[in-house]
Amino acid sequence: MAFERAFDVAKKISDSAIHRLSLYVRILEEWEREGRDTTSSEELAERGGTTAAQVRKDLSLFGSFGKRGLGYSVGELADHIRSILGLGRTWRVALVGAGRIGTALLEYRGFRERGFDIVAVYDADPAKVGGCVGERTVRDVAGLEEGIRAEGVEIVVLAVPGEAVQPIVDLVVRAGVRGILNFAPLKPRVPEGVTVRDVNLVMELEALSFALSQDGPDA
């Protein structure tokens, strides 16, 4: 408790605020590539589908990055947000589950580009263990705990069937992992201090289904 961490004065940052920051940084990077050098909360809002006040509020949670009357420097603001999100470094990621979704993720460039480095791939299926996906060899999930420690894995991407989720989560948490991206349609239980993000395609489709059922009938 001797030091105060960068953006942590016991402020609670909402999930949606973080998602928006993530969106802003993507927009800003696009503008960086186009060579634009300043922008405003108004423009960011317009492009990001939110309001100018929301943009300013989101940013103000972490500091003041703009100049009154002028707006924001595209490059500087992008830097600030990247630093807020902890994107200035590479994260060591292990993928568990080398099925359809798993392999698609592996070959998805976006990960590495944004500093998420998949250092190892595990699967429980003996038929897959020892085989290759992308340029990586699939290891036996039996060695997962050991592997996580040995490789300093910080984030685990879980693309395994629902029933396998909880045991693996328990194991990776025991091995020291504090961040999990879960693709199974089931919320795993984790101790305080471990963050799980669920990505659930079926849930998203079901939300669509609901929306269409609501206002679809009168079309």
Added chain:
Amino acid sequence: MAFERAFDVAKKISDSAIHRLSLYVRILEEWEREGRDTTSSEELAERGGTTAAQVRKDLSLFGSFGKRGLGYSVGELADHIRSILGLGRTWRVALVGAGRIGTALLEYRGFRERGFDIVAVYDADPAKVGGCVGERTVRDVAGLEEGIRAEGVEIVVLAVPGEAVQPIVDLVVRAGVRGILNFAPLKPRVPEGVTVRDVNLVMELEALSFALSQDGPDA
């Protein structure tokens, strides 16, 4: 306006409520398979990572499905929620973009199992058009608008690069699509009445990165 729709008395249902319903139904189905026949808001909450009050509130938005003093019938509640979510039918879905993510989605059983039937696949890449993914032939995206009308497509899954998103969105909306599941890291603009759900893996990872950066340093 002559008829009142099932669950629409101008009540606003939050996104998170729908997500939770989607989760509840999955839990209930698991319990159905195990042969359990009753449950309580308490149990559902425990399993779904929320609170009993939240469960009851969510359900109360749509009716009263339980018996005081007894709880809920697993099967009946599952039925009710499925009906709320509009899952009692099959939705006709087109996939646009036969890249990594697109093909992984195609071969993902979960979709069809839950009534989302991918009836056609489109891509802009001439090298892919005419080829096969799964058992489907990839069609030229030039015929998308026509195809959507001809096949009665209701939902479009977009797995195309960011810059291609907006034009395709405009087109499919023109063709009458009211629901879009978007995998590109960019929020497309749509008119009132069209629902877009964004699935963004990088955003999820960035949210993890943020969480770990916050409380990771003192580990």
Added chain:
DNA sequence: GAGTGTGAAGTAATTCACAGCG
């Protein structure tokens, strides 16, 4: 002037707490 940063006001979501029914 133009556009940020921010308290204050307003709105939405969650939790509490208990009346009421089986």
Added chain:
DNA sequence: CGCTGTGAATTACTTCACACTC
């Protein structure tokens, strides 16, 4: 009794509006 269903209280999030700075 037990557990649901729900108004009322609380908490979180968003929007407003304006003082302040460039």
